[in-house]
Amino acid sequence: MTNRDTDPTEHPRKAAEAVRAFNHATQRTRDRHPGIAYPGTVYRAIGAFGTLAHRLPQAFDQIGTALADLHTAGHLTADHGTPTEHAIAVSEALREAEKHATAMAEALERAHRASNPLGYSGPIDDADDDL
Numbered sequence: 740m741t742n743r744d745t746d747p748t749e750h751p752r753k754a755a756e757a758v759r760a761f762n763h764a765t766q767r768t769r770d771r772h773p774g775i776a777y778p779g780t781v782y783r784a785i786g787a788f789g790t791l792a793h794r795l796p797q798a799f800d801q802i803g804t805a806l807a808d809l810h811t812a813g814h815l816t817a818d819h820g821t822p823t824e825h826a827i828a829v830s831e832a833l834r835e836a837e838k839h840a841t842a843m844a845e846a847l848e849r850a851h852r853a854s855n856p857l858g859y860s861g862p863i864d865d866a867d868d869d870l
Contacts (some may be wrong), residue, residue: 751798754791776864778857785854789847795840803833 761784765774775781806829809815815822 777859778854779859782851782854782857785847785851789844789851792840792844792847795844796837799833799837799840803830806830 765784767774775784806815806826810822810826815826817825
């Protein structure tokens with residue numbers, strides 16, 4: 740259930756912060772050790788990013804629909820040009836973003852499938868059970 744008291748932009752902001760945290764957590768160390776030690780982690784990370792990518796087209800569509808509803812109701816103004824010009828530009832860009840997100844999700848599905856059979860054959864750190 741959605742909490743209507745929460746600013747909906749908090750959710751993509753949190754997602755962006757989560758990706759930033761992932762990027763920091765998976766950077767190579769100074770001594771060139773990989774930030775991701777095992778293929779199981781690669782598989783799960785790709786799967787998680789695939790889930791995120793699959794959900795983006797709906798989010799972009801809903802943003803576009805909300806803006807279109809605001810425009811139809813006559814609730815938009817523009818600092819320059821017309822609200823219609825800007826609403827059309829936003830709509831076109833969001834449709835393009837939907838296509839790119841769909842393509843990204845499909846590519847991540849392929850990467851996820853390709854990484855599935857991979858296993859690890861190097862030395863095992865007993866403290867790390869992420870095989």
